[in-house]
Amino acid sequence: xxxxxxxxxVRYTLNSGLRGESPVMQHRxxxxxxxxxxxxxxxxxxLAGLYVFPxxxxxxxxxxxxxxxxxxxxxxxxxxxxxxxxxxxxxGGFGGLILNSVVYAFVCAGASTALSLLIAFPVARGYVRGxxxxxxxxxxxxxxxxxxxxxxxxxxxxxLYNSRIGYMLLLTxxxxxxxxxxxxxxxxxxxELDEAAAMDGCGYFRYLWTFVVPLCKPVLTTVxxxxxxxxxxxxxxxxIYLSSPQLxxxxxxxxxxxxxxxxxxxxxxxxxxxxxxxxxxxxxxIFQRFFVSGALSGSLK
Amino acid sequence: MSASPGVTLGxxxxxxxxxxxxxxxxxxxRRGRILPWLGIAPGLLLFVVFSLVPAVxxxxxxxxxxxxxxxxPWRWIxxxNYTRFFVSGSTTANFAxxxxxxxxxxxxxxxxxxxxxxxxxxxxxxxxxxxIYRAIIFMPVVLGVTVVGLIWSLIFNPTGGPAASLWGLxxxxxxFLGDPRLAFSLIIFVQIWMxxxxxxxxxxxxxxxxxSDLYEAAIVxxxxxxxxxxxxxxxxxxxxxxxxxxxxxxxSLQTYQIIFVxxxxxxxxxxxxxxxxxxxxxxxxxQGYAAAISMIQFVLISAITLVALRYLRKKETQL
Numbered sequence: 001x002x003x004x005x006x007x008x009x010v011r012y013t014l015n016s017g018l019r020g021e022s023p024v025m026q027h028r029x030x031x032x033x034x035x036x037x038x039x040x041x042x043x044x045x046x047l048a049g050l051y052v053f054p055x056x057x058x059x060x061x062x063x064x065x066x067x068x069x070x071x072x073x074x075x076x077x078x079x080x081x082x083x084x085x086x087x088x089x090x091x092g093g094f095g096g097l098i099l100n101s102v103v104y105a106f107v108c109a110g111a112s113t114a115l116s117l118l119i120a121f122p123v124a125r126g127y128v129r130g131x132x133x134x135x136x137x138x139x140x141x142x143x144x145x146x147x148x149x150x151x152x153x154x155x156x157x158x159x160l161y162n163s164r165i166g167y168m169l170l171l172t173x174x175x176x177x178x179x180x181x182x183x184x185x186x187x188x189x190x191x192e193l194d195e196a197a198a199m200d201g202c203g204y205f206r207y208l209w210t211f212v213v214p215l216c217k218p219v220l221t222t223v224x225x226x227x228x229x230x231x232x233x234x235x236x237x238x239x240i241y242l243s244s245p246q247l248x249x250x251x252x253x254x255x256x257x258x259x260x261x262x263x264x265x266x267x268x269x270x271x272x273x274x275x276x277x278x279x280x281x282x283x284x285x286i287f288q289r290f291f292v293s294g295a296l297s298g299s300l301k
Numbered sequence: 302m303s304a305s306p307g308v309t310l311g312x313x314x315x316x317x318x319x320x321x322x323x324x325x326x327x328x329x330x331r332r333g334r335i336l337p338w339l340g341i342a343p344g345l346l347l348f349v350v351f352s353l354v355p356a357v358x359x360x361x362x363x364x365x366x367x368x369x370x371x372x373x374p375w376r377w378i379x380x381x382n383y384t385r386f387f388v389s390g391s392t393t394a395n396f397a398x399x400x401x402x403x404x405x406x407x408x409x410x411x412x413x414x415x416x417x418x419x420x421x422x423x424x425x426x427x428x429x430x431x432x433i434y435r436a437i438i439f440m441p442v443v444l445g446v447t448v449v450g451l452i453w454s455l456i457f458n459p460t461g462g463p464a465a466s467l468w469g470l471x472x473x474x475x476x477f478l479g480d481p482r483l484a485f486s487l488i489i490f491v492q493i494w495m496x497x498x499x500x501x502x503x504x505x506x507x508x509x510x511x512x513s514d515l516y517e518a519a520i521v522x523x524x525x526x527x528x529x530x531x532x533x534x535x536x537x538x539x540x541x542x543x544x545x546x547x548x549x550x551x552x553s554l555q556t557y558q559i560i561f562v563x564x565x566x567x568x569x570x571x572x573x574x575x576x577x578x579x580x581x582x583x584x585x586x587x588q589g590y591a592a593a594i595s596m597i598q599f600v601l602i603s604a605i606t607l608v609a610l611r612y613l614r615k616k617e618t619q620l
Contacts, residue, residue: 036526037426040423040426040428041428043420043423044420044423044424044428044431044434047420047434047438048434048437048438050494051437051438051440051441051494052437053463054452054453054455054456055440055452057452057455057456057463058452058455061455072461073458073460073461073462074461074462074463074466112344115343115344115347116344118340118341118343118344119340119341119344119345121337121340122325122337122338122340122341123341125325127325127327127328127337128325128337128338128341134341134345137348137353138348141348141352141353141356142551143551143602143603143606144352144353144356144599145356145359145360145595145596145598145599146359146555146574146577146595146598146599147352147355147356147359147595148577148578148581148582148595149359149362149577149581149588149591149592149595150354150355150356150358150359150362150592151351151355152369152581152582152588153362153367153369153588154350154351154354154355156369156371161371169347169351170351172347173347173348173350173351173352174351174352175344175347175348175352179344194326194327195326197326198326198327198329199326203327203336204327204333204336204337204340205336205340207327208340229443229445232445233444233445233446233447233448235445235446235447235558235561235562236558236561236578239582240582251445251447254447254448254451255447255562258451258454266455266458269451269455270455273448273451273452273455276447276448277444277448280443280444280445280448281440281443281444283443284440284443288436291439291442291443
């Protein structure tokens with residue numbers, strides 16, 4: 001499939017979306033609409049379909065009356081059974097669960113973002129001895145053995161089993177790549193700023209709060225969001241550590257809801273799944289660029 | 302060194318500062334030097350107590366018969382947990398679990414990276430709305446394992462779900478996740494579906510860094526699409542490939558959450574990490590034995606990671 005010998009006409013008519021580009025750009029990379037190009041689009045659209053379809057199907061199921069689902073599980077919904085969301089909310093007790101998860105997510109993500117910055121700044125600058133050792137510790141922590149057993153024993157010894165504090169301490173301590181992301185971001189912040197601020201008599205913590213935090217907003221947002229999502233979606237930790245109903249999280253509640261209602265109550269279950277997923281989708285749509293930058297900077301380690 | 306004590310002290314301090322390589326501008330006073338440590342302390346303490354110490358002490362627990370029930374006495378039992386896994390226990394089942402762990406990790410790593418690379422390249426081909434496609438494919442990373450697991454349980458619902466309808470078109474039927482022969486393949490599929498967006502993003506970053514002159518030169522030389530992919534793209538994104546493959550291998554050797562949500566611990570779908578969870582927190586609560594399996598898993602992961610890292614680095618320099 002050679003690129004050059006296709007008729008130009010086709011290319012210009014079908015490439016109308018690229019009209020804004022300069023002729024130089026078009027010359028630089030010739031991408032005429034060829035069989036290959038159509039195949040390219042077909043593959044990409046097909047793949048996206050594999051991601052959109054399950055979500056739409058979930059929505060479709062959530063909007064069916066439970067009886068309609070049993071009669072015709074995969075057909076298009078005849079109406080909008082919004083009652084499912086109310087029923088699922090009440091049956092699964094999602095009000096309390098959401099409140100718990102919101103508290104866990106905000107407290108833990110907020111605390112671990114702050115702690116990550118407090119570690120990352122002096123380490124990135126080399127202001128403390130052993131900066132390299134600390135940085136290496138955090139990299140190593142990604143490859144250490146599975147700790148669920150020993151963490152559980154520790155929490156048991158500390159008397160923190162089945163308590164909010166114990167669960168939140170564990171989630172906060174899992175700083176993960178937070179400090180690493182902030183360290184790599186801080187390299188772009190000029191050191192002269194520190195010197196100027198110190199010269200003017202600005203204190204260390206005041207400098208962090210009034211200068212570093214605003215300047216690091218993008219990476220701090222990324223770290224905060226990654227942590228929030230991790231807490232919101234944590235299923236294993238919640239299953240292990242939280243047994244009292246009043247402490248449980250939303251992911252746990254959703255999973256239990258599935259266990260109780262099995263494959264018969266899919267209309268309600270789909271509604272419940274959407275209740276859990278909706279805040280995530282919303283956050284994702286609003287903060288999408290931070291997710292991408294988080295994923296990318298994570299790869300630059 | 303022969304100078305007066307005062308000078309020596311000053312020189313010592315200067316030397317210390319230069320050996321650290323960085324002068325802390327806030328450290329004009331003793332207080333200023335302590336403040337950074339004051340900031341580091343709480344986070345580092347939490348990290349050391351709840352992540353580092355547990356990681357190091359797994360090995361000690363693996364020589365005990367400790368349980369998860371508080372107050373039950375435990376004792377040192379030497380290598381018993383390890384001999385139980387390899388020699389005296391249900392060894393056939395254990396080796397099946399180890400090999401299933403490897404199958405899971407390798408098939409996820411290979412298929413995931415191949416797909417992620419191909420689609421990252423396809424989306425880099427001046428596709429209209431490429432960012433929207435990328436955002437859609439990244440979505441499961443955000444939705445998390447419980448939501449993703451339930452969505453696919455719904456799709457694989459054997460009574461009238463869309464997958465069942467599709468199977469029906471070919472005159473076939475299946476219990477899907479309830480089918481012992483099929484369930485594990487479906488789990489691998491869902492794991493790949495869930496991680497594709499993340500891998501693709503890393504490849505995308507690598508592709509963005511390739512100078513377009515290289516492609517121009519290749520086109521001038523008459524290279525076909527395939528040749529350009531083979532001789533320009535692949536060598537130029539070698540470091541992204543290394544990162545991606547390592548993340549996939551380590552991640553897929555450790556993960557079990559999707560198995561937990563989709564099928565639970567079943568003899569036909571279990572992997573090492575799943576075993577650690579269900580032995581440690583199931584009815585029997587054999588946490589000493591689970592700790593031993595954690596160590597076995599750790600050795601396996603370390604060995605595979607080191608071999609993979611050496612191989613990938615060698616490839617990187619060859620290309």
